Amino acid sequence: MGTIFLYEIAGTAMLMLLGVGVVANVVLGKTKGNGGGWLLISFGWGLAVFAGVYVAYKTGAHLNPAVTFGILSSGASEYAEGIPVNFANTVAYLAAELIGAMIGAFLAWAVYKKHYDEEKDAGNILGTFSTGPEIRSYxxxxxxxxxATFVLVIVILLFGGTPDKLGPLAVALIVVAIGASLGGPTGYAINPARDLGPRIMHALLPIPNKGSSDWAYSWVPVFGPLVGAVLAGLxxxxxx
Structure with missing residues (x-):
């Protein structure tokens, strides 16, 4: 269980550092990537997954509670080579994914700290940390x-079982495809930890002009991906 905890924290932190980082680069003012657009964000998130999967390969590189729940509902007997499906291991995956997401978001904030300090638009600030709808209809x-999460998890399960077995590049390209095709309405969380961990950090960090963390919406990117993942597993x- 210690191996799960260490590698999943590290992999998810890498995912979130690069993922939150690319959004900050595009959205915040006075950055080199300001105005880079949606495709840069989609490819950035895909490459963030690519890096995270390599870091957490020893545990199957879930990096995402939706993947963990998808494997559970698929009836698999192992999460990864030699890691049996049981309550303790499930808790370890879920806790590590959330902690890693918070650490990654914190590091991305540290990198762009001066840009956050100068940003006046609260929506831009929150948008670098967590997802939100373009048209609010819960x-x-x-x-x-x-x-969107069903697409991610069904492909992983049918062609690999875990992201590391499908291959880091393959999973990265699936994430890019989801972002380009299905990400427009909500920003495609497809990962409860990816949204919740950074949203918690947004609430905690001393960022000027940050405004609300939009907790009224926060249940959507948590429970939507979990439902999609369970359906994919079944x-x-x-x-x-």
């Missing part, structure tokens, strides 16, 4: 997250 936003049983 039910349809929830559907978007369910479908569907995968018909194919595996």
């Amino acid at each position: 039910g349809w936003n929830f559907v978007t997250e369910v479908v 569907v995968s049983q018909a194919f595996i």
Whole structure:
């Protein structure tokens, strides 16, 4: 369980450092990447996954509670080579993913600290940490997250079982594809830890002009991906 904790924290922290970092680079003022656009963000997140999977390869590189729940609901007996599916290991994965996400978000804030200090738009600040809808409709936003996460998890389960077995590049390209195709309505959290961990850090960090952390929306990018992942795991049983 200690191995799970260490590697999943490290991998998820790497994912979030690079993921939050690319959004900050595009959105915050006076950065080299300011105005780089949605495709830069999509590719940045994909490459963040690529790096995170390599860092956490020994544990199957879940980096995402949705992947963990997808494996659980698929009926698999192992999370990764030699790591059995049980309560203790599940808790270790989930806790490590959330802690890693918080650490990664903190590090990204530290890198862009002076830019955060000068940013006046509270929406831009929150948008670097967590997702939010372009059109707020909780039910349809929830559907978007369910479908997008289903795509991610079903591909992982059918072609690899865990992200490391599918391959870091393959998983990265799936994330890019989801961002480019399905990410427009909500910003495609597809990962409860990816949204919740940085949102907690947004609430805690001393950022001028940061405004609300939008907790009213926060349940969507947590429960939508979990539902999508469980559905993917159940569907995968018909194919595996």
